[in-house]
Amino acid sequence: xRAVIPFKKNxxxxxxxxxxSGKEREEFALSMLRDxxxxxxxxxxxxxxxxxxxxxxxxxxxxxxLAGKGLNESLxxxxxxxxxxxxxxxxxxxxxxxxxxxxxxxxxxxxxxxxVAIVPGRFGGTNAIFIRNPSSFHVDYYGQxxxxxxxxxxxxxxxxxxxxxxxxxxxxxxxxxxxxxxIHGSGRAAGYLKSLGFGISDKxxxxxxxxxxx
Amino acid sequence: xRAVIPFKKNxxxxxxxxxxSGKEREEFALSMLRDxxxxxxxxxxxxxxxxxxxxxxxxxxxxxxLAGKGLNESLxxxxxxxxxxxxxxxxxxxxxxxxxxxxxxxxxxxxxxxxVAIVPGRFGGTNAIFIRNPSSFHVDYYGQxxxxxxxxxxxxxxxxxxxxxxxxxxxxxxxxxxxxxxIHGSGRAAGYLKSLGFGISDKxxxxxxxxxxx
Numbered sequence: 001x002r003a004v005i006p007f008k009k010n011x012x013x014x015x016x017x018x019x020x021s022g023k024e025r026e027e028f029a030l031s032m033l034r035d036x037x038x039x040x041x042x043x044x045x046x047x048x049x050x051x052x053x054x055x056x057x058x059x060x061x062x063x064x065x066l067a068g069k070g071l072n073e074s075l076x077x078x079x080x081x082x083x084x085x086x087x088x089x090x091x092x093x094x095x096x097x098x099x100x101x102x103x104x105x106x107x108x109x110x111x112x113x114x115x116v117a118i119v120p121g122r123f124g125g126t127n128a129i130f131i132r133n134p135s136s137f138h139v140d141y142y143g144q145x146x147x148x149x150x151x152x153x154x155x156x157x158x159x160x161x162x163x164x165x166x167x168x169x170x171x172x173x174x175x176x177x178x179x180x181x182x183i184h185g186s187g188r189a190a191g192y193l194k195s196l197g198f199g200i201s202d203k204x205x206x207x208x209x210x211x212x213x214x
Numbered sequence: 215x216r217a218v219i220p221f222k223k224n225x226x227x228x229x230x231x232x233x234x235s236g237k238e239r240e241e242f243a244l245s246m247l248r249d250x251x252x253x254x255x256x257x258x259x260x261x262x263x264x265x266x267x268x269x270x271x272x273x274x275x276x277x278x279x280l281a282g283k284g285l286n287e288s289l290x291x292x293x294x295x296x297x298x299x300x301x302x303x304x305x306x307x308x309x310x311x312x313x314x315x316x317x318x319x320x321x322x323x324x325x326x327x328x329x330v331a332i333v334p335g336r337f338g339g340t341n342a343i344f345i346r347n348p349s350s351f352h353v354d355y356y357g358q359x360x361x362x363x364x365x366x367x368x369x370x371x372x373x374x375x376x377x378x379x380x381x382x383x384x385x386x387x388x389x390x391x392x393x394x395x396x397i398h399g400s401g402r403a404a405g406y407l408k409s410l411g412f413g414i415s416d417k418x419x420x421x422x423x424x425x426x427x428x
Contacts, residue, residue: 102378104378105378120380120397120398122393122394123390123393123394123420123421123422124393124397124414124416124421125421142419143416143419143421144397144414144416144421146397147397164316164318164319164379164380164381165378165379165380166334166378166379166380166382166383167378168380169380169383176337179336179337179338180336180337183334183338183358183360183361184334200338200358202338202357202358205356205357206337207337207338207339207357207358208337
């Protein structure tokens with residue numbers, strides 16, 4: 001069984017620009033990737049873990065695969081290559097910005113008996129897809145990708161399930177999302193934010209993040 | 215096994231004021247409550263379903279219990295009454311604004327082997343708590359209630375688990391949250407929003423809600 005994580009380092013997480021500098025955003029994105037990759041490695045669910053990345057990075061126990069194209073093109077080329085090399089093992093496509101993912105989540109999703117298991121992200125996105133037969137599926141990210149992926153599965157005659165998980169559905173894109181890492185996270189991404197002085201603010205029962213000078 | 219849903223109709227969902235009138239917010243809150251209550255009834259997990267409400271409402275197959283006090287006071291009085299009447303059955307406290315809850319979610323959480331199962335909401339909230347022995351626990355909502363509930367369980371010597379579900383963690387408080395109902399919902403709350411002209415907008419890959427005149 002394989003896993004693949006697409007990753008973009010340059011100008012990563014641009015919607016966090018109001019809180020983090022360009023360098024901090026890259027480091028933060030990398031810390032989330034390390035959390036996700038580390039959980040994949042520890043789970044021992046996968047014989048191969050590939051990171052499809054736009055620039056060289058250094059992460060242990062995974063394969064670094066340079067990919068110059070866009071997200072959809074890179075992933076569909078990846079799936080196509082598996083098919084053309086007759087690699088018929090299941091594959092988990094998982095985003096690099098869901099650092100709350102747990103080992104149990106990975107055990108559960110890879111145990112799915114459906115042809116495809118789709119994990120919704122917030123705002124209609126897709127945070128992970130487990131595909132039993134990679135040659136039978138293609139991805140279409142951006143916008144309402146969750147509904148598009150359900151439709152792709154249906155159109156290809158595949159039985160799909162919607163995988164229900166707060167951990168996996170919590171993608172980190174905007175300032176408000178940092179709250180979830182600070183409350184529920186215990187990995188590198190949480191540690192990195194705390195090292196920068198981030199903490200929880202609680203004004204009149206409205207929880208948010210604040211950054212204090214260190 | 216019991217379930218209790220706290221509900222406030224007057225000036226419900228005030229953070230949706232920019233999108234919905236006062237009357238619409240009340241009707242919308244009621245439609246979400248009906249989704250949650252309907253799923254509880256259909257699940258057949260519960261012999262008693264109580265709605266703790268600040269004003270009279272009409273919902274089938276549940277008990278309407280008028281409660282004039284605040285959320286914490288009402289729920290803690292409810293738990294206290296169970297204890298004083300020697301009602302030692304488990305209870306699920308579930309919020310009225312999580313209309314995506316499924317029958318499977320209810321089966322899973324009520325099958326928990328822990329003393330307490332706590333469901334996080336977004337921004338540190340708590341969307342549901344399953345308590346095996348109601349006399350052993352009290353609630354403390356508002357602010358970072360998730361962490362407070364974990365601490366209450368620990369301080370009382372209880373084994374707790376964190377219940378991981380996108381459906382249950384998706385509480386509807388703000389304009390952006392309506393996207394989740396429109397994409398993932400199929401009940402009364404989704405129908406009500408659509409009847410008001412709400413739909414998904416998708417500008418440059420950023421998904422939101424729009425309201426069209428009907």
